[in-house]
Amino acid sequence: METDVGVSTSEEANGSAAKKKPTVVFVLGGPGSGKGTQCAYIVEHFGFTHFSAGDLLRGEIDSGSENGLMIKSMMNEGKIVPSEVTVKLLQKAMEESGNEKFLIDGFPRNDENRAAFAAVTGIEPAFVLFFDCPEEEMERRILNRNQGRDDDNIETIRKRFKVFLQSSLPVVQYYESIGKVHKIDAARPVEEVFESVKAVFTSINEKDD
Ligand SMILES: Nc1ncnc2c1ncn2[C@@H]1O[C@H](COP(=O)(O)OP(=O)(O)O)[C@@H](O)[C@H]1O
Numbered sequence: 547m548e549t550d551v552g553v554s555t556s557e558e559a560n561g562s563a564a565k566k567k568p569t570v571v572f573v574l575g576g577p578g579s580g581k582g583t584q585c586a587y588i589v590e591h592f593g594f595t596h597f598s599a600g601d602l603l604r605g606e607i608d609s610g611s612e613n614g615l616m617i618k619s620m621m622n623e624g625k626i627v628p629s630e631v632t633v634k635l636l637q638k639a640m641e642e643s644g645n646e647k648f649l650i651d652g653f654p655r656n657d658e659n660r661a662a663f664a665a666v667t668g669i670e671p672a673f674v675l676f677f678d679c680p681e682e683e684m685e686r687r688i689l690n691r692n693q694g695r696d697d698d699n700i701e702t703i704r705k706r707f708k709v710f711l712q713s714s715l716p717v718v719q720y721y722e723s724i725g726k727v728h729k730i731d732a733a734r735p736v737e738e739v740f741e742s743v744k745a746v747f748t749s750i751n752e753k754d755d
């Protein structure tokens with residue numbers, strides 16, 4: 547697939563220093579499809595900095611921020627937190643990281659997320675990884691995850707699957723329509739999934755040389 551990952555540049559307002567825009571890869575897939583697991587491997591091999599939108603939101607709850615209670619109750623219902631909150635957290639994390647290559651996992655989860663990120667940061671993803679996995683397998687994985695997450699209970703899991711189908715899959719379809727999706731069969735063992743993921747990043751690095 548043709549994927550342009552060339553890092554674009556934009557002139558500062560005064561027209562002098564050209565500022566590099568970061569390279570962003572969105573990592574999408576249903577709850578339990580293995581996004582976080584694969585991102586850890588990508589970081590090790592390809593020098594990206596990884597941000598999970600869900601982890602940033604959980605951090606916000608733990609920090610006792612004024613949005614914490616709202617975020618907590620939305621997460622416990624499997625609902626998508628308003629984009630303003632999530633985009634701000636992502637933008638701050640990127641600015642503070644010192645890197646210019648980011649994996650953003652679990653985001654955008656709806657069209658509002660997608661549009662808000664583009665409007666606020668001016669960044670479009672280089673490409674999108676989509677981890678495709680049957681619901682029964684995702685459910686099995688989440689129920690075995692044992693990370694003590696309040697939303698990893700069967701009632702909330704079912705709600706999250708519904709939100710994924712209704713709100714998140716259309717975003718994947720949008721990126722498919724503009725040729726930006728690399729779809730990965732995520733139902734296989736971790737190492738096999740990573741072989742496919744590695745092939746995507748390797749071919750893109752080669753194109754860049
Ligand atoms: N390919 C895989 N096969 C079996 N279990 C997996 C696989 N990938 C991840 N897991 C396990 O499934 C659970 C969910 O994975 P995680 O990376 O947290 O998914 P996500 O971030 O998409 O919700 C974790 O307990 C993880 O260890």
Ligand SMILES: Nc1ccn([C@@H]2O[C@H](COP(=O)(O)OP(=O)(O)O)[C@@H](O)[C@H]2O)c(=O)n1
Binds near residue numbers: 620655706
């Ligand atoms: N872009 C996002 C990402 C997560 N979230 C919230 O955080 C929850 C957990 O997201 P997550 O990405 O950590 O979950 P997994 O897909 O990793 O299981 C979601 O069910 C949403 O309630 C959100 O509101 N907006």
Ligand SMILES: [Mg+2]
Binds near residue numbers: 582
């Ligand atoms: Mg995750």
